Amino acid sequence: MTTRTIVVVSGGLSVPSSSRLLADRLAAATQRSLAEREDDAVVETVELREHAHAITDHLLTGFATGDLRGVLDAVRGADGVILVTPVFSASYSGLFKSFLDVLEPGSLQAKPVLIGATGGTARHSLALEYAVRPLMAYARASVAPTAVYAASSDWADGDAQSGLAARIELAGSELADLVVGAPPVVVTDPFDEVTPFERLLSGDA
Template sequence: MKRTVAVVSAGLGLPSSTRLLADRLAEAARSELERLGSPVEIVVAEVRNHAHDLVDHLMAGYPSPELRDVFDSVAKAHGLIAVTPTFNASYSGLFKLFFDCLDDTALTGKPVLIAATGGTGRHSLVLEHAMRPMFTYLHAPAVPTAVYAATEDWGRERDSQGALLERVARAAREFAVATVASEPPAPVSPYRDPVPFEQLLGGG
C-alpha cells in the first residue's frame, strides 16, 4: 500500500538548514518505507511560503484555497515529519502558528518525527520540552528518537556528521515502522451533523 508522508519545514532563510534537515529526514524515511515494501509519496509544506495566509486565517477564521490544500495534504498523510528552527529555547512562532491554524483533529493518531535546528547543541531540549508536549496535546504520537542539528553538525568532514546521520537513520526507521502501521483518519464532512433549520431560527 502506498504511503504519504507530509513534511512541514518552518525554516526562514534561503538556503535553510531547517529545510536541509527536513529533506534528509524525508529521504531517510523514504528509504526505510521502501525497504519495508511500501511505496511512498513525499509532500513538503514550506511554512514560510504561507506566512501571510496563516496570519489572515488566524484573523478571519478561514484559510485561503492554497492554505486549505496544504492543511488537507497534512491531514490525509499517513505520517508527518515536522522540523523547526529554535528561537528562545522553543519552536519558532511561524511553526506554532501553522499548527495553531491546522484543525485540532487533523493529527490524531498520526505518527510524527520531530526535529529542530539551532546554533548550538545546548538548545536541543526544545525537542522534549516544547515539541513533544505539543504533539502529545494534538494526539499525534511522536516516535522515540527526535533529531536536533546544531551548526557544528553540518561540517564538511564526514566524521563531523556521523552522529547526526546516525540519529537521522534511527529516527527514520522508527518513523517508517509506525507509518506502515497507521491509517489516516477518514475525512469528516462538515455537513454530517447539520443544525436543524428551526434551531437556527430560534438562535440556538
C-alpha cells in the same frame, strides 16, 4: 505495495535553510525505510515561509485563504507528518507555532509524527523535548521516539562524523514503523451530516 503519503513541514525562514535540509534528509530516510517494508511513499513538502501571510490571516479571521487550505487538508489526510522548526530563544519559532495553531482540531490525533529542529548550538537540542514534544502530546499525535536536532556544527563537521546521519536513519525507521502500523487515514467532511433545518426549528437536533 501500499502507497503512503508523507507531509513534510519546514519552518525555516531563510533560503537556503538548514531546517529544510534536515526535513529533506528525514523524508528521504523515511522513504528508504518504507521501501524496505515494501511500501511506496509520496512526499509533499511545505515551506511555512511561503504561507506566513496566509497563516497570520487565518489567525485573525478564522479562515484559510489561498494555498493554505490545501496545506491544512494535506496534513489532515497524511499517513505521516515530519515537522522541523528552527530554534529561536530556546524554543520553536513563532511561525511554526502559528501553523500548529491553525490546524483543525484532530488533524494530528493518533497520526505518526516525526519532530526535528535546527539551531546554532547543540545547547538548544533539548528544546525538542521540553517545547515541541509537549505540543505533540497536546495534539495527541503518535510521535516517533527519536527527535532529531541538528546544530551548525553537525553540518560543518560532516553529518556522519557528528552522528547526525545515524540519528536521521533511526528516526526515519521509527516513523516508517509507526506509519505501517497505523490504521488507514479516513478523512471525513464535517458537513456530511448536517442537521436539517426543520429539525433545528423543532428542537430535535
